Amino acid sequence: MRLERDVQSPMGTLLHCPRRVARPSWPTTYPGCRPQQGSYPAYTPTDGWALNRGSWFNFNTVAQLPSFDFVGVETGVNVGGWTCAS
Amino acid sequence: MRELNGTGVPLENRSTAFLALILETNANRMASMGGYVAASHRFQSGPVAPAWEGQVNLYGTVRPHPALETRLEVFLDRVSFGPRLIEDLGDNRFLLSPLLPDSMSLTLRQQWVVTPRLTLQAYAQLFTAYGAYGTYYEGVSDASRTPIRFASLVPVERENTEDFHDVALKLNMVLRWEYRLGSTLYVVYTHGQQRFPVADGVRPPHTLMPRGLLAGAANDALMVKWSWYWGA
Numbered sequence: 001m002r003l004e005r006d007v008q009s010p011m012g013t014l015l016h017c018p019r020r021v022a023r024p025s026w027p028t029t030y031p032g033c034r035p036q037q038g039s040y041p042a043y044t045p046t047d048g049w050a051l052n053r054g055s056w057f058n059f060n061t062v063a064q065l066p067s068f069d070f071v072g073v074e075t076g077v078n079v080g081g082w083t084c085a086s
Numbered sequence: 087m088r089e090l091n092g093t094g095v096p097l098e099n100r101s102t103a104f105l106a107l108i109l110e111t112n113a114n115r116m117a118s119m120g121g122y123v124a125a126s127h128r129f130q131s132g133p134v135a136p137a138w139e140g141q142v143n144l145y146g147t148v149r150p151h152p153a154l155e156t157r158l159e160v161f162l163d164r165v166s167f168g169p170r171l172i173e174d175l176g177d178n179r180f181l182l183s184p185l186l187p188d189s190m191s192l193t194l195r196q197q198w199v200v201t202p203r204l205t206l207q208a209y210a211q212l213f214t215a216y217g218a219y220g221t222y223y224e225g226v227s228d229a230s231r232t233p234i235r236f237a238s239l240v241p242v243e244r245e246n247t248e249d250f251h252d253v254a255l256k257l258n259m260v261l262r263w264e265y266r267l268g269s270t271l272y273v274v275y276t277h278g279q280q281r282f283p284v285a286d287g288v289r290p291p292h293t294l295m296p297r298g299l300l301a302g303a304a305n306d307a308l309m310v311k312w313s314w315y316w317g318a
Contacts, residue, residue, distance in 0.1 A: 051233070054099045062108060072108035074124075082096040082233050 054081020090171045090180055090225075096233040097182075097225070100168035101129040106141075119146040121159075131168035132236025133223065134184045139166040153199040161191040169223055169239060172248060178227045182239060183248065189215035190294045203264040209257070214294045216251040251290035253281035253299045268315030279304040 056079065062072030090097055106124035113120075121144035130136050145159035169182035196208040223239035257277040264270045281298035284290045291297055 051096055054101075068112040068114070070108070070110040070120075072122075074106040074108065075104065077101075077103040078099070079101040079129075081099040083099055 051082045052080070055079050090174070090227075090234070093171075093174060093180070093227075093231075095178075095180070095227045095231045097169075097171070098132075098234065098236045100131050102126050103129075113147070116150065117146070117148045119144065121145055128166045128168065131184070132239050133241065134168055134220070134236065137166035137186070139164045155195075155197045157193075157195040159191075159193040159195075161189075161193075163187075163189045169225070169236060172219070172222070175224070178229065180225045180227070180234070181222060181242070181244070182225050183219040183222045185217055185219055187215060187217035188294055189213070205260075205262045207260045207262075209259075211254075211256045212296060213254045213256075214252070214296050216290060216292050216294065217249060218292050219246055219248045222246075246289065249290045249292070251281070251284060251293075251297070253296040253302070255279045255296075255299060266315070268313075270311075270313045272309075272311040272313075274307075274309040274311070276307045276309075277304060 056077060058074070058076035060072070060074040062070055064070055104124060104126035106122050108122040110120035111118045121142070123140070123142050123144075125138060125140040128137050128139060140162075141164075142160070142162040145157060147155065147157045149155045165185075165187055167185040167187075169184050171180060172183050173181040175181055190213070192212045194208075194210045196206075198206045200206060222242050222244040224242045225234040225239050227234055255278070257275075259275045261273040262270060263272075279299060280302045281296070282301035282303075284298070
């Protein structure tokens, strides 16, 4: 687990708050496949506000094909919570 | 997805789910392409109906000759925001409205290596965007900054003066000539243009067409830079 800020995705606006992210990786049988990434809802706000930032899950994976082309998919859900107050 | 900026009052998050597909072909080929297509669904946000949004970012690169490269990129973006702050009405009352902005960017890049010491680069980008606000709502907090839930929003009557439409065009060309080792001459031409402002009292168009661009003010500049290296 490590603290990560501004996880950027193609739908970048979905992930915007400091959060704790678990980023497991494991070897795959296909050497061209990059480690998968999973993110779990483990919010601990770092701005001093004890507000729930919501629950979210994000999964990304990308594979390099023998032709040296890349294909990938990213999916996620972000539910509830409150915006970062200023 | 935005706090009531500067007030310290939290606002409920919009809830979304998304899926993005990514593709990049081998960039070492004479012609390559890449990009992603993403779709997202915003769930019901109190009185604001759910909606779809998405992004498309595609690019293609062609190298018909080792000295020539052309790259074209298109970016389309639609976001369906939930209610967001329009105005602080005072006394812990806030005016909010859902925003639906669309934007598009077309970019063309051209590189030509005439000789190893003489190169020509060109860049052109057309950007258009508009934003359409929906029904206005009033949200109420209190002195203790109680968070505002979407479900608590109350519709109010108000004239729409927040919509916007913008178009911008950027062009530039750079000629670089290293006529002697360490000594370089640059000639740069730039052109910047933005659409003529929408007249007061007129609702901006809800289109990605570059309306008003040619009537807008333009800025053209020609710059020369000469670097002369006379040895250590």
